[in-house]
Amino acid sequence: MKDLVGKSAVVALIGLMAGCTIVPGSHISTTPGWFLDDDGSEQAESLPDSVQIHAITTAVLREDAEQQTEPAANLLAEPESYDYVVGIGDVLQITVWDHPELTIPAGSMRSPSESGNWVHNDGSIFYPYVGKIRVEGLRVTEIRDLIAQRIAEYIENPQVDVTVAAFRSQRVYVTGAVNQPGAYPVTNVPLRLLDAVNASGGVTESADWTDVTLTRDGTEYRLSLRAVYQEGNPAHNVLLKEGDVVHVARNDDNKVFVMGEVQQAKPVAMTRNGLTLIEALSASGGYNQDVADASGIFVLRRAPTGSDHLVDLYQLNAKDATALILADGFRLQSRDIVYVTAAPISRWNRVVKQIMPTFQTIYYGALAADRVRDLDE
CATH class of the missing domain: 3.10.560.10 (Outer membrane lipoprotein wza domain like)
Incomplete structure (x- = not known):
């Protein structure tokens, strides 16, 4: 009778296992045909077109460095030489040497910006003997030459100097x-x-x-x-x-999200110096050596606008711990998702953990029924 109970329980367990096609929890597969081999080569069968896969290698790091944004x-x-152009609202200080009557003194109670010649809304100033001069859009050297040319009709060999007393335009x-x-x-x-x-x-x-x-x-x-x-x-x-x-x-909202088989899944804020993959993993306590698949450390990133795919997926194979030096050179971007997937044995253990209560119920239920039947006989 006990053999019958054992056989029944085994049959029930096999039936449950056969019907258990969904593993608890999220997972990113590293099996051939989906992602990358240990050597970083892509398998023949690819993911859907919405995802593009990259291995984190020295080539990727070089490419990332070359793609650093440069100004347009x-x-x-x-320009080869920089020169200020006068605009409306600026105040000019005009000096004609040896002719103090043409130079408005600043004095102790007046600053050069208060005593100078203000560029009016029509872009002009007024100066004695010269009259109204349009100075907007001119350099001070051009204004100096213009005033000297016009005032030469009244003063012989005028020595004129023009400076900007107040930059307001x-x-x-x-x-x-x-x-x-x-x-x-x-x-x-x-x-x-x-x-x-x-x-x-x-x-x-x-x-x-x-x-x-x-x-x-x-x-x-x-x-x-x-x-x-x-x-x-x-x-x-x-x-x-x-x-x-x-x-x-x-950078308040600049963060990455570390999930999966790590010691502490959490968002990690980016510093003003940015954040590398190894820094994000360290901030979350590192990946769990007991249950994590070291070949399955992934970075999920939204593809740039206009791309022919939706997600860029980067995979780091850290079975050899020296590969973590690549993680130190891989810079994360805001809103990246770092995901450490589970090892196959860990996923299997989770399946077993879920079906064991059912198996135990069937086994002990059948055993109790057999005992009742033996008593009746």
């Missing part, structure tokens, strides 16, 4: 995660990205200095302060112009 070519096309705007956001003047000293950020008090602790947006004439350009500070890349330290808007993004 028109931002890099700067042109502004750039710094917003976002800086200590003192606001409008800052464009002057006769070239104003570059770092100059504007420093003038605004520098970036805050919550700033993402890899994500700086420059808006010029309705077009947005991506710049990186880290590229300037750490890498010394002058291409990102662009020359700013009138009307430019510089926005330094915050």
Whole structure:
């Protein structure tokens, strides 16, 4: 009778196992035909077109480094020499040497900006003997020559000097995660990205200095302060112009999500220096050596807009622990998902754990029924 009970239980167990086609929990397969072999080669059968698979290798790291965003070519096309152009609202200080009657003294109670010649809304100034002169759009050297030419009718060999006493016509705007956001003047000293950020008090602790947006004439350009500070890349330290808007993004929402067979699944905030795959794994306590599949460490990333696929899937095979050096060079992007999949034996153990209560119920139920039957006999 006991043999009959055992056979019945085994048959029931086999039936349950045959019908158990869904493994508990999420999983990313590493079996041939779906992802990558241990050597990083892709199998013949691919995933659906919505997913593109990449092995994290030295080639991928080199490609990632080469694809670092560089400013557009028109931002890099700067004039050979910089010279300020006068605009409406600027105040000019005009001096005619040896003719103090033509020079308005600043005095102790008046600053040069208060005593100078203001550029009116029509772009002109008024000067004695010369009359009304249009100066908007001219350099101070051109204004100097123009005044000297006209005043020469009244003064022999006039010595004229023109400077800008107050720069009021042109502004750039710094917003976002800086200590003192606001409008800052464009002057006769070239104003570059770092100059504007420093003038605004520098970036805050919550700033993402890899994500700086420059808006010029309705077009947005991506710049990186880290590229300037750490890498010394002058291409990102662009020359700013009138009307430019510089926005330094915050990194509060810049995080990656670490899931799967790790010690502590959680979102990991990105620092201003960014975040690598090994840093994200370390922040979550590392992958669980007992149940994780070291060849199945994945990074899921939304494909760029306009791509012919939806998801880029990167796989790291860390069965050889030295491959983790690749993880230290693989930079994550905001909203990436790091997923460590389970080893096959771990998945099987979860199936067994789910069906064992049912198996035990069937076994002990059959055993109890046999005992009742024996008593009746």
